[in-house]
Amino acid sequence: MVFETNALAGAGVDAEDERVLRALLIRPQATADELVAESGQALAAVAAALDRLSRRGLVARIAGEPARFTAADPRTALDALIHPAEQALRRARDAVAELTALFHTARWERPAGGPVEVVTGHEVGRAFVRLQQSAVRDVRAFDRPPYVLAAGNPVEPGILARGVRWRAVYHPDALVLPGAINEIRTLVGLGEQARVLADVPFKMHLVDERVAVIPLDPDTATVQAALVHPSALLDALLIVFESCWERATPLDAAPAEEQISDEDRQLLALLAAGVKDDAIGRQLGLSVRTMRRRIRRLLDLLGAQTRFQAGMQATRRGWI
Known part of the structure; x- marks a missing residue:
């Protein structure tokens, strides 16, 4: 039987060696002569293939004469070959991401006119995408309506996949938009760290x-944005973000041991963020009466007298 496949090329095994290996796998042991017909190769080629396969740990010679060979368990032997290749591929991917970031970083040099650069119109969207794509270590984000560009950020999942740390603080108004909570939870599942704060500036x-x-x-016909480069102003923005981050309520805490539903967790997160009753009801699809009844139950469960106390208790317990 002749095998034409080269499925093991990724493990560094060429087609000729793979044919010999497959011929040996279907027998407990065999000599080089016995493998000639099944592999479709000449004796010298089979002997050379067995030598290469032996050095790679895929076959072993059995003591005695004439020389006989047996195949190693492919799962163990090939894993040992594939693992270094996978590591090399991951290093190559990391290098591509780093080189891409360097490419974009070179295009974000501080402008000669000063630390602040103003972009307008369609350049705002392009600058926003380029800025994110240049991320190497981390992104800090404030998110709040109104939105001039389409809601959502299709660039973020790819950046999270590169291992970039992404922290976002959302204004409560951002959470009541249709589908907003589900979209944020999807991003949290991909690695985003999300919090909510009533006074996102x-x-x-x-x-x-x-x-x-x-x-x-954002409310005018001519969209404008400021690009702030290294300066005292950028340092101040860092301080503002970290201050808001410390005061914000997490949306990505681990699930609680207590048996409460995901919808209850969403309700508590919205309460802690200061979202109004009618907005919570619209977001969760509940009537105001039903929602208030559930809030009362959660307050009792947490031993809280106020919504603020409920938010604090829920955060401490890891409910939100």
């Missing part, structure tokens, strides 16, 4: 402590 994305983009006039 403005929209911002700050990358690698190197450059930030802040929309200036």
